[in-house]
Amino acid sequence: MEAKHWRYYYEKMLKEAPLVIYYPTCGGGEECLYVCPNKDRVWEMVPMKVTLFGFKEEVRMRPFMAHPENCARCFLCMEACPTGALKPSSDPPKHPYLDLFVNTIKLFFKKRYGWRWVLRKEHIEKFKKNNNLT
Numbered sequence: 637m638e639a640k641h642w643r644y645y646y647e648k649m650l651k652e653a654p655l656v657i658y659y660p661t662c663g664g665g666e667e668c669l670y671v672c673p674n675k676d677r678v679w680e681m682v683p684m685k686v687t688l689f690g691f692k693e694e695v696r697m698r699p700f701m702a703h704p705e706n707c708a709r710c711f712l713c714m715e716a717c718p719t720g721a722l723k724p725s726s727d728p729p730k731h732p733y734l735d736l737f738v739n740t741i742k743l744f745f746k747k748r749y750g751w752r753w754v755l756r757k758e759h760i761e762k763f764k765k766n767n768n769l770t
Contacts, residue, residue, distance in 0.1 A: 639683040639684050639685050639695040640684055640685070641684065641685045641686075642659035642660070642684045642685060642686040642698070644684075645657075645659065645682065645684055645698070645700050646658065646659060648700075649700070649701055649704075649725065650725055650728060652701075652704050653701040653704035653707070653725055654704060654707055654709055654724065654725055655701060655707070655711075655713065655714060655722055655723065655724060655725060656722075656723055656724070656725045656728050657698070657699065657700075657701075657721050657722050657723075658721045658723070658728070658729045658732045658735075659684065659686045659698055659721065660686060660687045660689065660690055660732065661689060661690075661719045661720065661721040661729075661732045661733065661735065661736040662686075662698055662699070662717075662719060662721040662722075663688070663689070663718065663719055663721075663763055663767075664688075664696055664697060664698055664699075664762070664763055664766035664767055665718070665754065665759040665760070665762050665763040665766070666681070666699065666759065666762040666763075666766070667716045667717060667718060667749070667753065667754065667759055668699055668713035668714075668716055668717050668722055669681075669699055669713070670716065670758070670759070671712040671713055671715075671716045671749075672712065672713050673708060673710065673712070674706050674707065674708055677703060677706040678701055678702070678703050678704070678706045678707050679699050679700065679701060679702065680699070680700050680702040681697045681698065681699060681700070681766070682697070682698065682700045682702075683695050683696070683697055684696065684698055684700075686698060688767055689736065690733065694768060695768075696766055696767050696768065697765070697766035697767075698766070711724075715748070715749055716749040716753070717739070718739060718740075718743055718749070718753070718754045719735075719736050719739055719740070720732075720735035720736055720738065720739035721735075721736070723735075
């Protein structure tokens with residue numbers, strides 16, 4: 637099956653879901669899925685053509701809100717996102733790479749989902765797997 641471009645999934649989430657992911661700044665470490673209480677009923681990992689932080693477009697695995705009707709709207713996923721790629725659909729990212737920079741700096745000051753959270757073994761392994769780095 638041919639992988640679709642990330643904009644297809646972005647536009648679909650923008651129309652149908654309470655949240656939207658700007659995929660070029662999504663690292664694919666699945667931190668958002670890890671904290672979601674309904675992850676199996678809401679999210680799917682799908683192959684899509686996307687860059688990794690703006691470099692080298694390839695087919696990579698990324699989270700997609702396939703069933704937004706099952707979302708509890710707790711926004712824990714948005715809080716856990718280390719890059720700031722996950723935003724409310726009502727307020728999509730206007731300056732995604734600036735958001736990436738700001739959220740990277742914020743990681744050191746976040747108490748619940750900070751730098752140590754992102755460097756957990758399971759997130760590092762998923763980041764490598766989802767970005768074809770293994």
